[in-house]
Amino acid sequence: MPASRETVSDVELGRRAYRRKQNARSVLISFVSTIVFAVIVWITIINTPGWNRVQRSFFDLETAIAAWPRVIAGLWINVQVLFFAVIGVLVLSVLLATIRTLRGPIWFPLRALAAAYTDLFRGLPLIIVLFLVGFGLPGLELFPRNSAQFWGTIALILTYSAYVSEVFRAGIEAVHPSQRLAARSLGLNHGQSMRIVVLPQAVRKVTPALMNDFVAMQKDVGLISVLGVVDAVRAAQIETAANFNFTPYVVAGLLFVLLALPMIRLTDWYTARLRAREQMGSLV
Template sequence: MTTLPAAPSALELDRRRYRRRQTGRSVAVAAVSTVAFAVVVWLTIVNTPGWARVQSTFFDPAVAARAWPRVFQGLLTNLTVLVFAALGVLLLSILLATLRTLRGPVFFPLRALAAGYTDLFRGMPLIIVLYLVGFGIPGLGFTAERPPAALLGTVALVLVYSAYVSEVFRAGIEAVHPSQRLAARSLGLSHAQTLRLILLPQAVRKVTPALMNDLVAMQKDVGLISVLGAVDAVRAAQIETAASFNFTPYVLAGLLFVLLALPLIRLTDWYTARIRRREQMGAVV
């Protein structure tokens, strides 16, 4: 026998109508206040004495149109470096986090090596690592020709960001209750199986928002590979600026980076809010 769901009461219907009215009123007030604020800011900037010069120097549509093909082609280089760097960071950071969570005195050298690695590269500025890798590795003479600048930049990004992301993974692993590890070992799972099947899945779920934020930061720092000579979006904008004596290509490159980051930023916010709602479900807030 199928039981039909109970119809909402008149009081509940009144509450729903009230919430809909409140939501509509809030949206209208937010829209009006945002438009008013934007108009005030725009009028303030436009009426400044130097606006005409700034507009022609930084916001020239003709210069932006001429620079677009080269800057966009450079952005594709940034995307390629980002994809390979993200994969390298993922693999190396999981390895480092695993080494730092090993138990027993016999693994002390590995734990010390992983800790020294994270301390070194978390304390060193990325741009210095780029210079050391970009000019130091070719100087060793491993290859007859100099490796591509984009490849050297990818290596530097992996070295630096692996130190940060490994600590995020380690924090997630240590946040899993010790009873999970003990229960897995009592069932006969080895340390590697416990880490792979029990700890890592729970740890990744806990630290996903932090990992997504690190990816956003790395997407921005990919532009620093231009210091090694790679013709990415930033370097292409520099070339176009030198040719036209106008800074609009830099603004164009910056807007492209922002547009590239916005979907991931919004996805991070949505996922963080989703986790918070799930954790607070049934609680009194």
Template sequence: MATTGAVASTPHALSAVALDRARFRKRQSSRSVLIALVSTVVFAVVVWIAVVNTPGWALVQQSFFDPKSAWEALPSVLLGLWTNIQVLFFAAIGVAIVATLLAVIRTLRAPVWFPLRFIATAYTDLFRGLPVLIVLYLVGFGIPALGVFPRVPAQVWGTIALVLCYSAYVAEVLRAGMEAVHPSQRFAARSLGLSHTQTLRLVVFPQGIRKVTPALMNDFVSMQKDVGLISVLGAVDAVRAAQINVAETYNFTAYVVAGLLFVLISWPMIRLTDWYTARAQKREQMGGVV
């Protein structure tokens, strides 16, 4: 019995074939990284030489990439960026709530829920088809013109417009994730005595979210970019601050500064999305050890 216990507790050792494959993959990975680094540097140098030798490069550099103008525009653009971040924060919360409700309503199958399903379907079809810019105009200028609501800042209407648009996209992503859960999971949960609401909350929704997390993260990155569109309503965000600076200095560098700041706030989520997608793919494709 003691011998059996000792054998059972011995860790599994990799075979010689597995070790050779691991060493080969490591060499291939190092070689690929080196080739990618060299090719990237060569490509960047070639592009730089080609751009700086164009006839109009001096004028473009002065108009779009002037360090002095960038430094002078940075404080006002940063202040406007804070408005974008605030709008993004509240819009993300609103999208999460509205999209979840829409996704749940569209998964209801009883005939009594048909009116709600029809409204949810019409909503998603409408706002997935309308451009965000048009929705911003309709909400930001149309609703205040009714004279029903009190005067509120433009960024509030911009937040509402973003919620209306992106909740339609996110709702369809959530619904796809929920419907990707095998029906046996629902049947098993109901057989254990869970109600429909408990089944959605404890069984279906967690599994569905896990399946569509990369798509949801990409939608969030897209919304980070479209937050800059609230400038069309007059909100002094990063884009509007850059536009004011350009009107004062007749130099377009402030637009480049605003664009780089948007990339800066989006980059962490982009990298996180890529990491999570690669991690999920690796887990799905993981095989046995040879």
């Protein structure tokens, strides 16, 4: 901003000095209060009667180092599952949401099927879907034998698509009807209006919600361990059983948090940016 190089009135200079002072004060206050708060929490915890035992069985550095290679290898499995599940969920949920907006009698069976699907899989607990898909579907012997990791990914896609398709549908309905009207009045057909005009706007509207679902999925990939996949959670379990020490769980937990943090921050940043754009830089 060239404004600072121009001559500025004394009143504005005074206001700037005041704001600078206020700013420095807020930083100082928040710094001190954070330190005080952390110290109080720390002292309270280490003075509890059982702290020594808890520290040994949950925060043991040696166990953590020993468990590290196995847990990190397991986490890599989680990341792979997450990658394929995200792609699967995006494709399936957009498809479901679009099917539910189709009009015309010929589409009734598809529409009904999509509605039944979302009802069913939003109601079913993920862990039951995992068991049914992971142990049930391979029994059909329809497909060549696939790994538990494969079926776990399928189960995640099935459950999360039901949620995410509802988010997309909400977004589609949030696009003002006048947009569809304008598209149709140009001669675009229903499909074109959806694809070119409605869906792109819907996706923008629901992106923060979708990112949040992504964060939720990021930790739910840990549940595939119930199928016997040696992911981070399973690896931690094995290490825990071997040493009678719970530290590997803490290690796995921290790794999951680290994995989720970038996405959480990105979601916050994107939401803030959307809000800033809508408020056009106003103060409140």
